[in-house]
Amino acid sequence: MKNKTEGIYIGEESQEYKLKFSEIAESNLDINKPTVLLHSCCGPCSTAVVERLAPNYHVTVFFYNPNIMDREEYYRRRDDQLKFLEIFNHEHKNEYFVDYLEGEYTPDTFVSLATDLKDEPEGGLRCSICFKLRLDKTAVIAKSLDKDLFATTLTISPHKNYQLISAIGNGISQNLGIKYLDENFKKKGGFQRSIELSKKYDLYRQTYCGCDYSKINDEGK
């Protein structure tokens, strides 16, 4: 069964996930922890961010990436996102629970915004629009779900401009009135830790950022 709620895709995977972890979720309810909707670009980048945030926040990972134009690639990354969370939740079942939501996969939304910018260098205007698209949706969903904050794993990558992402996140925060968790996750060895954890969990690490325009062999974007 599939249905859509305000931009959230509630497919079988999301439903199975919630059923599978309902006991762990209930036993880890700590009302004193703030709630954060964490946009995630992929399983590998989420590893070290989730590990860092989970002790102090109720984290819900929000997989929303219409920029991944190749469907097969999208589902490959999505499945490894789930694979990581499932193992992580079992490993930490007596400490905390990380929830999961998937955004609606609409690559046409991204293409309509980015196609005129396909020749932009990586890190240019196309990427700013791409970051904004994903963070806007995350903030809107976070607000509609009454989360305390929204955040993104994007800043863990050494290929991504932290200052730019921070400015976008804080701008959205001001417009929508929901707090942005402004952290440069690559600091304190975050990126290196994500590589270690990706190996530990045997996750697929893509060789390009996400859109077809970025299909160049740059390791780990």
Ligand code: SF4
């Ligand atoms: S290179 Fe990455 S961040 Fe830039 S537009 Fe493509 S998918 Fe988005």
